Amino acid sequence: MILRFLRPGFSAAVFGMRVLFTVAVSPVVLAQEAHHPAETAQTAEESAFLAENDAAMTKMMNDMAAKPSGDIDRDFVAMMTPHHQGAIDMAVIELRYGKNERLRRIAQEIIVEQRQEIDAMKLALGEQVTDTTPAPTQQPGAKPAPAATSHDHMNMHHDMMKQETK
Incomplete structure (x- = not known):
């Protein structure tokens, strides 16, 4: 009500400040709400x-x-x-x-x-x-599977060929 008696430019400036404040504060409030999501699970x-x-x-x-x-x-x-x-x-x-x-x-x-x-x-x-940490998909303390060697792949291929000829 008092704003009517003040200069017209002043009320527009106050309105603009209120809009800017709302725009500036909204992301901060949303960020704070998003930072505690476990409460709404x-x-x-x-x-x-x-x-x-x-x-x-x-x-x-x-x-x-x-x-x-x-x-x-x-x-x-x-x-x-x-x-x-x-x-x-x-x-x-x-x-x-x-x-x-x-x-x-x-x-x-x-x-x-x-x-x-x-x-x-x-x-x-x-x-x-x-990097000595276990792969994150392994259980802590689990030993990784031994790495396959080219010899293992050759044996695997040889074994597969045998099965196909049976």
């Missing part, structure tokens, strides 16, 4: 998925806040490595809970590709790449 499995995903995102964001070293390339790798590791962690969570076979295959590809990116960045800095 429908099932126990979905709650577990959302909690693990939230933990992975929080870890990634915290780890990306690397202290500058004075070396731009090292700082880039120090920030990108947790970013890629976060993608790996989220893909593992998809493999643990997801049902869609296409998405599960994509998650497997993400794991391989992001690990390769991490290794490539480390190699570019001259760092040693020594």
Whole structure:
């Protein structure tokens, strides 16, 4: 009501400020709501998925806040490595809970590709790449299957040929 007695340009400016404030605050509010999705989960499995995903995102964001070293390339790798590791962690969570076979295959590809990116960045800095962690789809403590050798493939091929001639 008081705005009527003020200059017409002033009420338009106040209205514009209110619109800008609403536009600026909405994404912040939505981000805060999206950051706590476990509270709105429908099932126990979905709650577990959302909690693990939230933990992975929080870890990634915290780890990306690397202290500058004075070396731009090292700082880039120090920030990108947790970013890629976060993608790996989220893909593992998809493999643990997801049902869609296409998405599960994509998650497997993400794991391989992001690990390769991490290794490539480390190699570019001259760092040693020594990945001793088990594949994320294996149970912790499980021994990986022995790698097949070319000799094994030849035996497999020979055995298959025998079966076909029977």
